Amino acid sequence: MSHLTTLVIHHGLLGIFLLMALESCCIPIPSEVVMPLAGFLAYRHLLGFWPAVAVATVANVVGSLVAYAIGNYAGRAFVLRYGRYVGLTPRHLERAERWFHRFGEATVFFGRMVPAVRTFVSLPAGFARMSVAQFVLFSLLGSFVWNLALVYGGYQLNKQWQLLADHVKPFTYLGAAILVAALLWFWLRRRAGQNAE
Template sequence: MYLILASITDPIVNFAVGVVGDLGLVGVFVLMVLESACIPIPSEATMLFAGFNVAEGEYSLVLAVAVASVANLVGSWIAYGVGRAGRVDLIEKHGRKLGISPKHLETADRWFQRHGDATVFFTRLLPIVRTFISLPAGVARMPFWRFSLLTLAGCIPWMLMLTYIGVKVG
């Protein structure tokens, strides 16, 4: 099982390390936008290697975290937009074919109104799910400014933690 997982993840990790190694902060920005737009590029590999570059003196910790956090926000806007547009174009028009009724959407909307702020913030601190929370936030039509603020606030500690670990390990 481990060998199968490694055969899938190793090329992606090597790709991320290569991009950050070749392009520096521009590579960090591009990879983090893609990761937050639900493209499977691990933020862990990207930011750990960025932390290694910080340890080598290529750029500062603050700059690496700032670039990654802004990139996360931009990528999250893309996924949020897909979720928001997909609600009308896919879910509202064809949801019944997928087993999603208007009542399901109303329930999700109410839940997101009550718990959306905490959900967006805290899921930004969790691996894997952090990438995909933008989609339901868009579907639930969470106010864009609030989504953006909570996304940025949740991304900063995650980026700081990963980059700092990369500095210490590097």
């Protein structure tokens, strides 16, 4: 996550464009991290609120068109074969396809606001050869609503940002301690098993 925040902080709108385009191009980058940070920076006057929303939305449409084209021209078999290299599992694709079959083309709008589905929803739209004009319109509207909500949330949370970080930090330390203990337990069990042989 630190690389994402660094990219946004140091490169501003260019960093947002890159990350959000990749997210819509089926690279699992969490917009739930990127866009609230943009709101935080907007509150600090280091970034424009509306430019951040606009750039993220355009980036989503650009990335979505790439994924749509892959679905349209390469097909499902290609996506399943090579999707694993970008973290796409059959489960991810099946979930997006279920949404598309259930809600039709409106999925492109509503799916933009559902984590996990939003990243891969362009693929079934491409498989179904949805109208490009409708696809762009629904992607634009859905992405705008999602990005506006996340940027606004980050903007409003700014005053509580440090307070939130202070409350989360003990859980981070606790999680690290549990992980170390689990690894130590696993290693000792394995050593005991080897000695028994």
